[in-house]
Amino acid sequence: MSSFRVKGGLKLKGEIIPQGAKNEALQILCAVLLTSEKVTIHKIPNIRDVNKLIELLSDMGVKVEKVGPESYTFQADNVDLKYLDTDDFLKKASSLRGSVMILGPLLARFGHGRLSKPGGDKIGRRRMDTHFYGFQKLGAEFHYDSKKEIYHIDGKKLRGAYMLLDEASVTGTANIVMAAVMADGKTTIYNAACEPYLQQLCDMLNRMGAKITGIGSNLLTIEGVKKLKGTEHSMLPDMIEIGSFIGMAAMTQSEITIKDAQINRLGIIPDTFKRMGIKMEFRGDDIYIPSQKHYEIETFIDGSILTVADAIWPGFTPDLLSIVLVTATQAKGTVLVHQKMFESRLFFVDKLIDMGAQIILCDPHRATVIGLDRKYPLKGIRMTSPDIRAGVSLLIAAMSAEGTSIIDNIEQIDRGYQYIDQRLNALGADIVRID
Template structure:
């Protein structure tokens, strides 16, 4: 197990370029199974979750070639379906939640799928019902081996269907879309997720020969086609990294420029941080954050305490609530952070309280943060990263704190942020990786 030793209180300065989007990468990589032709993907981040999925695809028989620092080609012309029945496959798939999205392509192209119960962050219940209900609507037969926790799906004769999703699940929508593009007839998906990453997936599939309309809305129509061809695709910059860097700049009183941010795809993320009192300046497609000694949290129009809550797109992404929460600890004012989607994602606040933050954990979903306005800086402690986003929130807290902090279990951070210690050290941070 590795750790970060972080010297706090340093001001950072410079430019940083966000990595390719992790959540988009997991969808796009699974889509290579839909065609025997070559697919080139650019801006792939070098992070644990993505690398595990690439290794899994390679073990399945997909030809994988790294053509550049962030570019790969994939050719799935000799997929080994027998590998799906091996213990090796089941163990590797269960270690990665994103592996669930191989099911849609496998059902669409090969008519069969296997998967053990996926892993991922321990942030609460993350049910699979939306995925499997969608597959069943398309005609797949679903079986679950309760003892071995293995999903068996038979989808030899998928046919288009109308469906109203019970929740606007991003991975569920992606999985169903990938299954439907090769199904016979027309599929209509209502209450579909419409995040930019899902839009990217649909646009890529259309370049491959799919017929998807309604992209960017919650109503998708898909005309099934016989086969798909190869294409080239470039991932968007990771909006969670962008939000993390904004919070980092505010907490450490740093002057940072985030390069090539694709601002038009960020939705309400910039405005949400502005409501936290953080100054942002758009310079072309870059975001400039000046050094700020103070930032004041906004209130609602009637003067009541601001609430920041997660919501389906175009609402505020739940992956950034941990960053909002830690950033608020040194703001002036009070904010209620409402994490609606996952009941265990706020449990890292005990570490921030140990560092001196004033936070009231109201219940598993809500925390009230009383900003200290830098009058009482956080203090360095030893702590453990419970999940990807909380881990980076704790790293931001450590960088702003007085003294030295040690963050254990940084493998969680490595799952979602590439070379984060090296990239922040280049801006003036002092982060040492301890193996």
């Protein structure tokens, strides 16, 4: 197990390029199973979750070739379906949450899917009912072995159907779309997720020969086709990393330029951080954040405390609530952070409280942060990263604190942020990786 030793109180300066989007990569990589032709993908982030999925695809018989620093080609012309029955497949798939999205392509192209219960962040129950509801509406039969925690799905002849999803699940929508693109007839998905990453997936599938309309809305229509072809695709910059850098700049009083952020695809993320009092300038597609000694949280028009809550797109992404929370600890003012989707995601605040933050954990879903306005800096401590987003929030807290902090279990951070220590050290941070 590795750790970070972080020297706090240093101001950073310079330019940083966001990595390719992790959540998009997990969908796009699964989509290569839909065709026997070659697919080229650019801006693939070098992070644990993505690398494990690429390894899993390779073990399934997909030909994988690295053709550049962030570019790969994939060709699934000889997929070994017998590998799905091995313990090695089940073990590797269970360690990766994104592995669930191989089911849609497998059903669409081969009529069969098998998967052990996926792992991932320990942020509360993350049900998969939406995925299986969609598969069943398309005519697949679902079986769950509760003793071995293995899902078996048979879908020899998928047929288009109308469905109203019980939740606008991003991975659920992606999985159903990939299953439906080669189903017989028309599929209509209402209450579909419409995040930019899902838009990217649908655009890629259309370039491969799919017929998807309604992209960017919550009503998708899919006309099934017999076969898909190869294509070339580039990932969006990771919006979660961009938001993390905005919060980090404010907390550490740093002057940072985030390059090629594709601002028009960020939704309300920049505006939400502006409401936290963080100044920023848009310079083309770059975000410039000046050094700020103080930043003040807005109130609502009637003077009541600002609430920042997660919501389905185009609402505020739940992956950035941890960043908003830690950023608020040194702001002037008070904010209520309301995490609706996961019941365990706010439990990392005890570490921030140990560092000196003033936070009231109202319940598993809500935390009130009373900003210290830098009058009382956080202090360095030893702590453990519980999940990807909380881990980076603790890293930001440690970088702004007085003294030195140790963050254990940084494998969680490595799952979502590539070379994070090297990239931040290039800006002036002092982060040492300890094995």
